[in-house]
Amino acid sequence: MENENRAFIEMTGITKRFPGVVALDDVSLTVKRGEAVALVGENGAGKSTLMKMLSGLYHPDDGEIRVNGEPVSITDPKRAQELGISTIFQEPSLAPHLTAVQNIYLGREETKGKGIKRLNEKKMLEETQKLYGKFFPTVEDVQIPVSQLGALKNRVIEIVKALSIQCSLVIMDEPTAALAEHERQVLFDFVHMLKAQGIAVIYITHHLRELFGLVDRIVVMRDGKKVSEVEPQDTDVDDLVARMVGRTITNYIVKETVPVGDEILRVEHLTRKGVIEDVCLHVNRGEIVGLAGLAGAGRTETVRAIVGADRASGTVLVDGKECRIASPKEAILNGIGMLPENRKLQGAHIEMDVKDNITMANLREVLAGNFILEKNKEIKTAEDYVQRLGVKTPTIYQKVKSLSGGNQQKVILAKWLFTKPQVLIFDEPTQGIDIGAKHEIYNLIADFVKEGGGILLVSSELPELMGLADRIYVMHQGKIVHEFARAEATEENITLYASGGHES
Template sequence: MAALLEMRDISKAFSGVKALDAARFEVNEGEIHALLGANGAGKSTLMKILSGAYTPDSGDILLRGEKKRYQTPREAKQHGIHCVYQEVDTAIVYQLSVAENILLDRLSGGGSFFVNKRLLEKEAGAVLHRIGAGNLSLGLPASSLSLAEKQLVLIARALLQKAEILILDEPTAPLSLSEADRLFEVMEELKKEGVGIVFISHRLPEVFHVSDRITVMRDGRTIGIQEKEETAPEEVVEKMLGRSFKEEFVKKPAEKGGLLYEVKGLDDGRKLRSIDLHVREGEVVGIVGLVGAGKTELAKALFGASTVANGSCLLKGKEIRVRSPRDAVKNGMALVPEERRKEGLFIHESVQHNLSFASLRDISKRLWINARAERELARERIKTLGIRTAHERVAANDLSGGNQQKVSIGKWLTEDASLFLFDEPTKGVDVGAKKEIFSLIQSLAQEGKGILYFSCEIQEILAISDRILVMYDGQIVTEMRAAEATQETILLYASGGTAANESKDVRLTV
């Protein structure tokens, strides 16, 4: 089969660090080709070169055998290359409606000054139905969408443009199981139509379920290209990391202290209803639920990032009022949010400024920041967390997703914080970085910190938690000890089931 796309000997460097070193990649017509690698391996850089966001320092791109070089994403789109990036907030226009966002490429491409709104909404509605999102209101402002809904809008936008090559960068990260299954169906339909699909994912079960071939990258180089049937998940992970890896995380016990934090009757008047929970010193409490269950809403409400109608919070036995994130930080609370680029980082500021943000009182005198102390603090945390960066002055925007997440976590590593809220901290993170994050959370628990760990990944919740709370439709529906919990039982409750149904066959598909 002739290659639809070939990328040969692609090299690219940023700030003296080589991101790509003679990397190669190819996609055939009607093929789903998975592109894998640890965070920082060069996957996103390679795809940004393909989609016109970056230009390579050297190397060739061939489309149907003809050499191409794109200076802008618009030029790449004109040749049928479309990308749905992992960072959805960089591509969504909040002031526009759902329909307008879906047709954004067409509206910005010139042509008639007048727009037929009815026809526009008909086309947008048709493509949403195609991916199983027909219930999404076309007139809604994009600013009101959830993360999963934003991702679906971007996928719909790409599908509308008759892409020859569709790049999907972690597309299922914010999706529920049913939404992901529908996306896979759409990918199969596009494959039959001859579209070449580049599928980037850290979820190996998905990769082996949907892809035809797998390319593995490490340290900016292409390690190998194989048919899916010729390899196995263990072999892929070993190629990604350059060593054998045992994925299971072995949790070490942390001594539990007294009651640290307690929430009674929390209600936000919208999604959350009658939330009761507590955390002890040194305890990791997992809060698990499917997409839309209310986990992120709860994390934001506890941290003062959204308003609360009723309820009380006690920290170390004393009632606290958290009306804003500033109140939360003053009371020793730290939040690592789900949308790290939008809410967890000053994305265009340096790694140094991001890491020192929560410690400014310790490194400043009156209005003056001690630059030397800030630099030393940043370097220490870069070393402790294993953040891959040329130096502390590199902008957070230039780091890989996993390293951005480490920075987002690292800024809270202060003595003042006693309660940590982690909202989907491993989303878009490779298996190696995931284990490092788990180890960091464990070390915090061993220091006597309280941890609330919010995730829809049931295996993660089982691995890291001491106690598990399951959410469904804005409520905590059950509590269980991690040692007694199973994936099937958690999924049962997370799907709205009850104890009376536990004998039924509940199958987890991940």
């Protein structure tokens, strides 16, 4: 009989480097069978990168992974599954138009017969119902498209999918995202059930309160390193926050004092069912307003709703005038621009050149009266913005994909500045760019508010928010739970509210 106390997973000295960044630095982690281990830390601490090593999505540059005491190379997700490792990612991975049965067996369908094989639908249905029935008595759910089921049942289907491959370890990344409080409790019961079956669980969450009574150990990561390990009975939310932050706070840049003018943007009762609820905020001229929160808090969903990228109820006013914004195009016409979090997919057309990217959002400014493009005007506009923003490119005809991340971000900023906005929304403006480029972006942000613009800034880097913002709204589970004036905003206070610790 296999020793239940033996470690199922042993990660030793794991190091992972990306260009200009050490994402993981000599990290070690051990998980036993039937044990639940929490992995916590601020955004960017290295939690997800470490788990991608176990999932076969990333490969360590240094270090060793052992499964059941044997060294292994996890080359891809299929190999991870063969080793008994299954991952439930934060973002849903189910195909919404398929049933639970179809999702669970997608790509590994059971067949029967000789020669021409047929799907063994009866066996797949019975096996799915057997596993699903451990969680819910309504086994008929497994034959309904998952889009018609609630968030909790979708999470359970993800768990059943993990169990169906006879896994020994389930990695749960923010498993309670989008779940109501009573649904969370059901999911916690499932975690206990997995442990009782001898299945190990690695539980990643920013919601610190839910760890107590759920996990056996809590591992704290910071800046790519494992910095602490503690049992739940020996800690509390405040202590965990301190362990997560645990560094001298250094402002990347301190915003210059700029006279704050009249209100330029007001958002009232912005709601998207199940995502954000009753969000109210405002931004004045000459002001940078931060939007803080942990992964899944609803920050990106809020700013997308403001610019009409996602449908939501509520009111948006610019300069005191109510605006109907049903699309980003209408946001532009009302003086609002947004630099999205994913610059390569949503911010820029990376296969197009610098010139075209800069002018595309405001083509009417470079068109002649007969709607023919004035090439000389377009070229001069692009060259002016390249010089003004310090875009490092050999020519305005260079494809954006060949530029560095910082210069790509400058091109996107140039595009929005060319629309002459009154309000700019930045979603993770310095994500994935080096420190030198960060300071250049900060200076461009400062220049915009000096000229009377207003900025709404989403950032997972708290020192960045505290260094730039005049005020900071904190979001938790789709709601704004607190507003900090600049003098009140400490990293500990913001993290406390963002993690729900203020409710305990």
